[in-house]
Amino acid sequence: MAGSAKTEKFDNKTIQWINDRLPVFSMMQNEYGKFPTPRNFNYFWNFGAIAMAMLGIMIVTGIFLAMNYVPTGSMAFESIERMSRDVNYGWLLRYTHMNGASFFFIAVYIHIFRGLFYGSYKKPRELIWIFGVVIMLLMMATAFMGYALPWSQMSGWGVTVITSLFSAVPLVGDGLVTWLWGGFSVDSPTLNRFYALHFLLPFLICAVVFVHVWALHVTGSNNPTGVEPKSEKDTIPFSPYYTTKDSFGTVVFLVLFMAMVFFAPLLLTEPDHFKQFDPMQTPSHIVPEWYFLPFYAILRAFTLDISIPFTHIVLLTAKLQGVLAMFGSILLLLFLPWLDTSPVRSARYRPVYKWCLMLLIAAMAALTYAGAKPPEGAAVWFGRVGTFYYFLHFLVIVPWLGKNEKTLPLPKSIHEEVED
């Protein structure tokens, strides 16, 4: 990524002076100016840039919100209400940050879908994918801790339920939960540490984004054909072509985002989020934010203990199964580059994989529905079937298709495909 030995010549003397000592301008020109990029990107390739824009918006609004926030059990809820009512533009900062989390996840989930559809995780881009999964995990932790900060009924009980997951760990579970809480229930010490970590993690995300992009600039981008660029006919310079296209896509996305902030800022917010946390009263129905629903449904899909037959010796409680499945569902993505051995990247040329991926999207939709509903009736079955397909897809179908799928003929090169 760093500039090469032969540095550029710049007309501006100050720029030249700096560049001779620290070649940032050469680097920008190489990596974002001339950087050869496949010429056939579609709009799915906008979502990396869009996610980056959302990360920036979250950090900026977050820092200004922090200036008015009081992270103690007795003051947190009030300080957020004060922000919404009394602080100049506090409502805008708050609604942008709240809905920003949702739109950040929308962008990232589309970005991940792009990777799954066009096989962007395959050799030589395995590390890019792994850093991406790490970013997603950090985002989830950050979003979860941020949800605690308003100290509402949903905050406090969401924290209680999710931190209690760790009590499923054999032997040390209860001690671990007490340690996470800093007490014997979710209280001020819990809020305070969540605030500290909610502030820290976005900067860790920035660091991992940096290596994610660095690794991307080593291998170059994948593209909709999944065929590597072979000559100069296959690529165009990143600037002005993709700087323009990314800017356009980002603006369209931000228009939708701002429409939500201004016209429906509370559309995705549960009423219990506007009641202060009461540790003596659980709300009748706890639901996580929409972007956690599929994983929450996987957690709840397990209801039977596994025991040694005809005894009461339980090997794996339903609770521990759920916890392992939920964390496992994300961690298995780290191994996807090796689970999928198909030599063809893009689902365009993988007729069976394409439909299996669509089924995965359907399973995620079923899980989202199941996660939002109380665990009874049809929702239970949506949750079980969705969970079953999720694991079947990654652990059985994808490895099997890698060896047995009859793929379509690939174009010889990107320009041949585009110019046809």
Next chain:
Amino acid sequence: MDSTLKKGGNRRDFLYLTAGAMGAVSVGSAVWPLVDSMNPAADTLALASTEVDISKVEVGQAITAVWRGAPVFIRHRTPEEIAQVRGEDWQSLRDPQKDEDRVKKAEWLIIKGVCTHLGCIPLGTKPGQPRGDFGGWFCPCHGSHYDISGRIRKGPAPKNLTVPTYEFVTDTLVRIG
């Protein structure tokens, strides 16, 4: 130096190992204060016991006390309820426990009001709340049913509701913790 030729490592390896071990101990002892600072602080631990007056709880009623920031249910059980839980086959339960082992006085059931699944507060203490299929408590979060001894009977929770440490200071005063 012929010591470098000796089998099983030379002086340099020994230095690496001891330096590495010392380094590991130093890092560990530097990290431990950070980790332990997240455990409950002295003032949190100081709230470890509470006294509850139970003289006003009539037979069949239940109250909620607060202990260490979480609820404790105190139920004054009726003779029928006691007969019911003691007449059942406890050995086939998910978390097999005799009712006799869960109470100090048969008419007073004292348990933590925290669902052993994921920490929600089960309903059933206040009049009018659902008490589940076994007449005890019902957790609204994920549908666990507890009986009148606080034992798990149905739903995802793995364990019975916890019995806290407590003692009867007098007949009408309980110290929890």
